[in-house]
Every structure is written in structure tokens, then in C-alpha cells.
Amino acid sequence: MDLLSHIALGAQVLFVPANIFFCFIGVLMGTLVGVLPGLGPTAAIALLLPSTFYIPPVTAIIMLAGIYYGAMYGGSTTSILVNIPGEAASVITCLDGYQMALKGRAGPALGIAAFSSFIAGTISIIGLMLVAPPLAKFALAFGPPEYFALMLLGMVVLIYLAAGSMLKALMMGVFGLLLSTIGMDTISGTQRLTFGILEFSDGVGLIPAIMGLFGVAEVIVNLEAGIARNVLTTRVKDLLPSIQDWKDSFLPILRGSVLGFFIGILPGPAPVISAFSSYAIEKKLSKYPERFGTGVIEGVAGPEAANNAATGGAFIPLFTLGIPCNSVIAVLLGAFMIYGIQPGPMMIAKYPDLFWGTIMSMYLGNVMLLVLNLPLIGLWVQVLKVPYPILFPIILLFCLIGVYSLNYSTVEVALMIGFGVFGYLARKFQYEMAPLVLALVLGPMMENNMRLSLVISQGDPMIFVTHPISAGLMAVTFVLLVSPLIPWIAKRRKKLQEKVGGEEV
Amino acid sequence: MEKKINYYNRISALFFIGVGMFFSFYGRMLEIGVWSEPGPGFMPFWSGIVLIVMAVFLLLGSFKRKEWQVMPPFFRLADSWKRVLRAFFAMGAYLLLFEHLGFTLTTFIFIAFLLKTVFPQNWKRTLIAASATAILARLIFINFLETQLPLGFLGF
Known part of the structure; x- marks a missing residue:
């Protein structure tokens, strides 16, 4: 009954013209960035953030969330038609999706991708509604040691999954923590490393950092060779999958949805891991695993469901603990803070309209995406045909304006360019961006909680292992850190890394 | 090497x-x-x-003796470094100029420079794309979103 009244509240918030309109804009922009290779949802949300300052927070969050799950929808289009994934989460869709397109079945492939995304999106929203409130209640028992341990675990999971050297990923995490110390110390009020620059008092801006590391650096890397795209010229027809297609896809969609939702809760590049895991599961369960990779519809339905469900799951740590589990959610956390809302255990109770309104908007957004994606495929194909030499200056321009319009500060624009240079070089030296961004976001919270914990325990660091919840989280962190030293775990980790390599988390 | x-x-x-x-x-x-x-x-x-x-x-x-992964060339193509440098130069110049020249004019120069120097386009295409982007960006950001972007000494 309680749930129904909450749903009614969410519907009441959502069904005003402005919120419906911005929900539409969000999913439309999301699909667009999903279609365009070289611009991900993180940079897109950061880019559009300043334009939301003039609208109410609920409306803004509805739009920004729409970009995230919209991008997952859009990513599949490029995978199927161009064999270039718009998003890393759609990499696996290329395998069977593009093969289906080559066989003249681009229509059903796009159709099932859209339908499975819709079904999975719906299932994950239901999961979010059911899981988030009790988890938020549980999180009320968290004190500084528990929060510190949880954030440390979140970072270590992300580092554990980083492609390549774990040591290098750890170094990027620590570098992020160091950068996060720039600005005014909230406990003592001391200015740290600000060098008299006013903009640094609030710390290194998250948006300039993300735009530089993900937006600018990504464009520059692509510039070196240019992105060659060969859009399939055959007419996309028969978007509605046949009865046989539905029979083949039904169970993979359900399995992918459940899997994606639970993986989504974990820190890291959940949409990618869930899509790859779903593909592996479907291949294992299939009566004809040898046909995977040649254009079977299960290879599209399962992963597409999984990566969409993961986006719903990813909101749970944000709404219940106030902790982002990937860089997209980190930008959303930044947005919440700009609007003066602190996500965490109290958020659902304090801002029920925002929480339930956003959830209901996700449902509407999924319906919009289904309606958008199927008839507008032709438009997205045209967008794909825009040559990269024309597209990249526009993306760079948007990055420059986006960051400037945050605070009308040229210092922040310079910071973004600096992060762009660093991100470009770090990619060349095979360093991961995700641990840096997460550390930059979590750093101030981690530092405060660690210092408060030490003050509470009068300097005894054992506080982190004497509190049961924090001890459990610390134990998992420790296991993750030492496990790569055990050869068979190292091998499995390497396999997992190969799956998530290159993901924008 | x-x-x-x-x-x-x-x-x-x-x-x-x-x-x-x-x-x-x-x-x-x-x-x-x-x-x-x-x-x-x-x-x-x-x-x-x-x-x-x-x-x-x-x-x-890094001093261990083992089979290390061979890295691809730092720049993918022989002239890649020029593209990278030009792009960063353009962004730096944009930052320095746009408060003085104004948003619309700087945007036009920025887009035209990148179109002409990174993946060189013909003049017609360059001018059309740069003008269209500058005008559209102005309409979206200044007129529609009412963003406080500098208008420069020319007043636009």
C-alpha cells in the first residue's frame, strides 16, 4: 500500500508538462550521445549540467538520468549498423547484431535491442523501487568508519576491474585522492594548494576534470587517426521481431535483466560487465553455442537487457548511500550537490518527490525510448553519417562552453584543457581514468570520514576493524587487494579485465 | 624504434x-x-x-628482465602529432580570445581553424560549417538558454 502511494506521488511529480518535456529531452540527448562514438554519457551529462541551473532540481535530475539510460539504448544502434559500439556496454552487441545486419536482419536486431532494453529497464526500475528504501533504512546505521570502509571498497572494486596493471590503477586512485585535497579543508578551514586562486577554494571542479579526461582526451585520441565509419546501406525494415525471435529472446531478456540489475549495484563499469556476463551465460545455456557470433538474436537480446538493467541498479548506491559507483553517477552526485541536495540514507525520506519522481520518470523514459528508437532509426543512421572531421570541433566547442557556463570562469576552462592533456597522455601510458575520477569525487568524503573516525576512536585505527559492518567491508577490500597475488585468481581477473577494457566508468 | x-x-x-x-x-x-x-x-x-x-x-x-608488451607508436600516424597539437592550440587560443573577441566571432574562428587544419576541408565547406555552428551556438546558448557568454568589443 505504501509502495502504491509512493508511486502515486512519483506520478504526480512526473505528469506536469515541464517534467515530461525534459524527460523527453534527456532520453533524446542520451540516444544521440549513445549513437555518436566519441562522446559518452558522462561527458554529455556534464555538458548539459549548466543548462539545468534554471529549472527545478527534480526536473533537472529527470533529464540527466534520461541521458544515462538513453545512451545505453542509442549505443546498440551503432553496434548493429556500423559495427562500432557507441558505448562500451554495446561492444558485445556488435558480435551478433552486426552479423544479423549483414544477413539482412538489421530490423529485428534493432527491434529486439529496443524491446529488451525496455523490458529490462522496467524490471530494474521495479527492483530499484523495492530495494532502495529498505537499503536506505539499513544505511542509517552507518557511521564514519562504515562510510570510510564502504568508499574504500568501492574504489578498490573499481581498481580491481581496471584493465591492465592494478598497481597503475591504484596509483591513479591515490593521485585522485591527492587532487581531491586541493581546496579548503572543511574541518579546519585551512586553504590547501589553492595558490590564491578563488576557483580552487571549492576544490578541483569535478565537471572540468570529467570533461577534460573523458570529453577532450577522447576526442584528441580519435583525432590521431580519425574515425572511419561505414554505415550499412541496406534498408532497415521489419523492425518488429517475429514470434520465433520472441521465443528465442524471452528467457535471455529475463536473465539479462536480473543479472544486470544486481551487477549494477556494484561499483565499476556495471553495464559492460553485465552485458558480457549475459552473453557468456546465454552462450553456455544455448543448445547451439557454436552459432553465437554468427548472428543469433539471443546474443543481442541478453546483453542489451543486461546493460540497461545495470543503469537502474547503479542508482541504488547513489540514492541510498550517497556514493557513486561509476563516473556517470559521480557527475549526477555532483549535480545533486549543486542543487543543494545531499544523496544518502536520508534522501528518500527528505525528498520523496525527487526520489519517486525520478523513478517514475525512468519508466516513462523507457516508454519514450521505445517509441523514439524504432521509428527514428532512420534519423540516427543519418546522424551517423555526419563526418567526424565536422563533428569533432563541435564536440570540443560544447566542452569549452559547457565548462565555462558552469561558473563563468576561464580558470575552470584552463583546468579542463589541462585534464584533457593529462587524460590524453595517461591513455598513452596505459593508465585508467575511472579510479582517478572516483577518487576525486569520494576523496573529500573519505578524508572527512577517516578523520572523524580517528577523532572518535582517539587515534586508534583499529576502529575500522572493531565495528562489524566496517570490518566486513575492510575484509572484502583486503581480499580484493591481495587476491591478484594468487595465480588462478590473477588469471580470472585478467579475463574479467579483458571484458571491461576501455569502458568509460 | x-x-x-x-x-x-x-x-x-x-x-x-x-x-x-x-x-x-x-x-x-x-x-x-x-x-x-x-x-x-x-x-x-x-x-x-x-x-x-x-x-x-x-x-x-620496470627493470625486471621479462617479455614486456611492445607498445604501438606514440602517435598513430606520422602527422598525428600535428593534429593533436593544433587541437590543443585551438582550445588554448579560444580560452584566451573569447572574452575579448566575443563568443560568436571566436567560435567561428575556432571551428574554421580546426576544419581547415586538422582534417583539411575545402574553403566552401569550412566557411559554411563554421558560420552555421557559430550562429546556431549563439542562438542556442545566448538566445535560448540565456547563458552569460561574453559578447566582446564588437557586441556579439
């Missing part, structure tokens, strides 16, 4: 040792405090030390 990953690791390790040392010294200059009451320098100091230790491990590891 082809380079291996350990060569890259060596360079980056030295960079991070420098970063770690900088933050540690800075942390010391602030107040590190004591365990029961950590000061503002506590986190920069200890994180800096941790970064130095990690970077030293990376540096020492």
Missing part, C-alpha cells in the same frame, strides 16, 4: 614520484596533526607517501 611498456612505466613512475613528493612536502608544511586529531596536512602527506612507494615499485619493476 619500438618502445616497450616498461619504458613508459619508467617515465610515468618518475612523474608520480615527483607528484607524491610535492604533496608530501606540502602536507608537512601544513599541519599533519596526530592520529587522535589529524590535521589538514594529514591526507596530502600520507597519500603522497603512498603514491611515492607505489611509483618506486613501478620503477623498480
